[in-house]
Amino acid sequence: MPLPPTIPFIGITWADALFLLLGGVVLGSATLVVLGRDIIRNGLMLILTLGALAGIYVVLGASIVAGAQVLVYIGAISVLILFAIMLTQSKSASAQLNFQTQALPAALASALIGILLAVALGATQWGSTVYNDTPDPAGTATAAAVLFGPWLLAFEVASVLILAAVIGGIYLAMKPAESEEIEA
Amino acid sequence: MSMIAGHLEPYLVLSSLLFSIGAFGFLARRNAISMLMSIEVMLNAVNLAALAFGAFMPTLAGQGVAFALLIIAVAAAEATVGLAIVIAIYRNRKTPLVDEYDAMRQ
Numbered sequence: 001m002p003l004p005p006t007i008p009f010i011g012i013t014w015a016d017a018l019f020l021l022l023g024g025v026v027l028g029s030a031t032l033v034v035l036g037r038d039i040i041r042n043g044l045m046l047i048l049t050l051g052a053l054a055g056i057y058v059v060l061g062a063s064i065v066a067g068a069q070v071l072v073y074i075g076a077i078s079v080l081i082l083f084a085i086m087l088t089q090s091k092s093a094s095a096q097l098n099f100q101t102q103a104l105p106a107a108l109a110s111a112l113i114g115i116l117l118a119v120a121l122g123a124t125q126w127g128s129t130v131y132n133d134t135p136d137p138a139g140t141a142t143a144a145a146v147l148f149g150p151w152l153l154a155f156e157v158a159s160v161l162i163l164a165a166v167i168g169g170i171y172l173a174m175k176p177a178e179s180e181e182i183e184a
Numbered sequence: 185m186s187m188i189a190g191h192l193e194p195y196l197v198l199s200s201l202l203f204s205i206g207a208f209g210f211l212a213r214r215n216a217i218s219m220l221m222s223i224e225v226m227l228n229a230v231n232l233a234a235l236a237f238g239a240f241m242p243t244l245a246g247q248g249v250a251f252a253l254l255i256i257a258v259a260a261a262e263a264t265v266g267l268a269i270v271i272a273i274y275r276n277r278k279t280p281l282v283d284e285y286d287a288m289r290q
Binding site: 012013015016018019020023026027030031033034039042043046049050053056057059060061062064065068069072073076077080081084085087088089098099100102103106107109110111113114115117118121122126127128129130131139140142143144145146147151154155158159161162164165166168169170172173 | 187188189190191192193194195196197198199200201202203204205206207208209211212213214215216217218220221222224225228231232233235236238239240241242245246247248249250252253254256257258259260261262263264265267268269270271272274280283
């Protein structure tokens, strides 16, 4: 049985409800990422932020990016960050002060950035299309034609960049040899 | 008729709020890994804006997805190298707090 066009008794469409719910989760958990005291919980909240953003990408009709988000961000980068947290945190670290002395000016500056961007981007007439429901999910074929057409060089450069980053990461995280350690 | 999710502007407003949250975290946190997490939040805000433009501007159809996928690839490379650098510094200085990395100030 098909879903009714709007949520019963509330009267907003499903896409709107999903956007509001996921957007609220994104903003709330991102705030906890930057404000929370315990850094392990910051990392877990980052996973929640990225997952809710993947949901918003689905609402936008970009299901291929949502899949890549879950695979790369949640599956790889978050795990890497959690490992790095476990490798670098001492027990006293979370008891110390979390913020720099410049935290108040930073808050003012970033609030200014956010308000300026939100007003400027939200008030501009972009000449964009308006969808009755969620955007067309069949955009993957178009995106593939773009990615492997005019963007092919960037795609190949990205693969070389990832290879270089992997080699560089291994080299940087490698334990230095005994002779180098004595020099340092 | 979808009042919110069918328009471009709500996505852009959400993206700019997310970007400012990430910018605050990058400027204000003392822990190097917290700063890297804030960078990831900012990159995701940019991704959201790119995808919204790609979905709602007819002339940019497909471009947003291609752009976002490339940003994800670059973010993966950045996270790898950044965390490796943090771990290498931690091995020398025994602290993850960036305001104690002051060897070049003296």
